[in-house]
Amino acid sequence: xxxxxxxxxxxxxxxxxxxxxxxxxxxxxxxxxxxxxxxxxxxxxxxxxxxxxxxxxxxxxxxxxxxxxxxxxxxxxxxxxxxxxxxxxxxxxxxxxxxxxxxxxxxxxxxxxxxxxxxxxxxxxxxxxxxxxxxxxxxxxxxxxxxxxxxxxxxxxxxxxxxxxxxxxxxxxxxxxxxxxxxxxxxxxxxxxxxxxxxxxxxxxxxxxxxxxxxxxxxxxxxxxxxxxxxxxxxxxxxxxxxxxxxxxxxxxxxxxxxxxxxxxxxxxxxxxxxxxxxxxxxxxxxxxxxxxxxxxxxxxxxxxxxxxxxxxxxxxxxxxxxxxxxxxxxxxxxxxxxxxxxxxxxxxxxxx
Numbered sequence: 594x595x596x597x598x599x600x601x602x603x604x605x606x607x608x609x610x611x612x613x614x615x616x617x618x619x620x621x622x623x624x625x626x627x628x629x630x631x632x633x634x635x636x637x638x639x640x641x642x643x644x645x646x647x648x649x650x651x652x653x654x655x656x657x658x659x660x661x662x663x664x665x666x667x668x669x670x671x672x673x674x675x676x677x678x679x680x681x682x683x684x685x686x687x688x689x690x691x692x693x694x695x696x697x698x699x700x701x702x703x704x705x706x707x708x709x710x711x712x713x714x715x716x717x718x719x720x721x722x723x724x725x726x727x728x729x730x731x732x733x734x735x736x737x738x739x740x741x742x743x744x745x746x747x748x749x750x751x752x753x754x755x756x757x758x759x760x761x762x763x764x765x766x767x768x769x770x771x772x773x774x775x776x777x778x779x780x781x782x783x784x785x786x787x788x789x790x791x792x793x794x795x796x797x798x799x800x801x802x803x804x805x806x807x808x809x810x811x812x813x814x815x816x817x818x819x820x821x822x823x824x825x826x827x828x829x830x831x832x833x834x835x836x837x838x839x840x841x842x843x844x845x846x847x848x849x850x851x852x853x854x855x856x857x858x859x860x861x862x863x864x865x866x867x868x869x870x871x872x873x874x875x876x877x878x879x880x881x882x883x884x885x886x887x888x889x890x891x892x893x894x895x896x897x898x899x900x901x902x903x904x905x906x907x908x909x910x911x912x913x914x915x916x917x918x919x920x921x922x923x924x925x926x927x928x929x930x931x932x933x934x935x936x937x938x939x940x941x942x943x944x945x946x
Contacts, residue, residue, distance in 0.1 A: 600702070601765070603695050604758045610688050611751045617680045618747070619916045622804060623909035626673035627735035631659050633728045634681065642678035643671055662734050685724065692720045706764050712757035719750040737805040737837075744801050748794070748920060752927050759935045771874065772932040778865060778872030779933045786879070786933070789858055790926035792851045793886065797919045799844040800893075804912060809840050815900040822897040848890060855883040878929040885922035889915060 621627055630636035637644045637652045646668040653659065661667055699705050699713040723746050730739045762768065803809045813825035820827045825842055833839050859880055866876045892915045899908035 598694070598698050600695055600698050601758060601761045603691065603698075604754055604761060607688065607691055607695065608751060608754045608758065610683065610691070611747065611754060614680065614683045614688060615744070615747050615751070615920065616913070616917055617676065617683060618744070619913045621676045621680055622740065622916075623913045624673055624676055625663075626669065626676050627730070627740070628661050628663070629669040629673045630677040630681070630731065631661065632656075633731045634685065636674060636678050636681075642675040644669075644674055660734070681727075684727065689720055689724065692716055704764065706760065709757060709760040709764055712753060712760050716750065716753045716757055719746065719753055722746060723750055735805065737802050740805045741798050741801040744916075744920075745794075745798060748797075748923065751924065752931070755924070755928050756931050756935075759931055763935055768936050772936055774875045774929070774933055774936065775872040777869065778862075778875050781865070782862065782875060782879075783930065783933050785858065786926055786930045789855060789879075789882070790923060790930060792854060793882070793919075793923040793926055796844065796847050796851050797916075797923055799840065799847055800915070800919060803841045803844050804916075806837060806840055809838055810897075810907065811900075812839055812841050813845075813897070815902075817898050817900050817902075821900070822894050848893070852886060852890060855879075855886055859883050875929065875933075878925060882922050882925040882929075885918055885925065889918040889922060892918060 621629075631652075632638065636642060637649055638655075649668050653661075653665065696713045696717045699710060723743070726739070726743045726746050730736075730743050733739055759772075813831075814821035814827075823829075823845075825831045825845070831839075831842060833842060836843070862872070862876045862879050866872045892911055896907055896911040896915055899911060901907075
């Protein structure tokens, strides 16, 4: 029965599901619901999410060693609890078992290459690691570095699934037309794309650190005008005296620097593509990643400028979109690098006599 399962389609489905899990995780953060299920894997000692304030208070009284960073009298809404509960359901009860199923099928397939088997093994290891990080994040009350690590691990996991999907395609002798990179241009740009991807990931990591550090998103002011963005309290280059609380300033500098590098890369790859009359697909991938990156700068600016003095909050939906677009920009570059390695620069193995 397992032989009837198409691992390529299943892997593609896992990629989509993982991105959904990341999106729900981002929704938890913007809803400030990271501690809405203070225990793990249960939620206030139950397997449900409809937990009344009275039931929450009873649980806190029974677990005096547990502390909520928002105060001992804070109570969560059903929606806030549901976001964390649904995140765990998707990741633990659906995604995890499907990854194990995919791993079993690939291991039993005698035609699977060693590279595909290794990618499947790595995906299994990463989903277990991701579950452990989720437990740790809950245990230490969603401290900034743990949330950033949790997202980083999720991006590594989805990249592993993308690599597995590419390897399965190669095992089947199939190369999608949108991954047909010219070998000459690909060989020149492989290392460059790796550095571009790493730089983009650094900005995403720094952004998550800012978003999960209390008060860091307000450090440049909340005036809702140019004094808070692109300026920081009216200054272009404010003095850094506290790396943690002023992490937004560092994030902005990183974003500007990496954005400049991406634009230069777009110019170079365009010139080389015109000069040698090849490599338009690779050019389009780099352009797409840069376009997403620039769009995300605008979204980040809108978030800072969206401050509402009446309820003293930002439009948090913009923060969620900011996270997803930034992650997609990074994944675009990383996917192109994986495809270059697997297809454009791959030397086929000689057939056995």
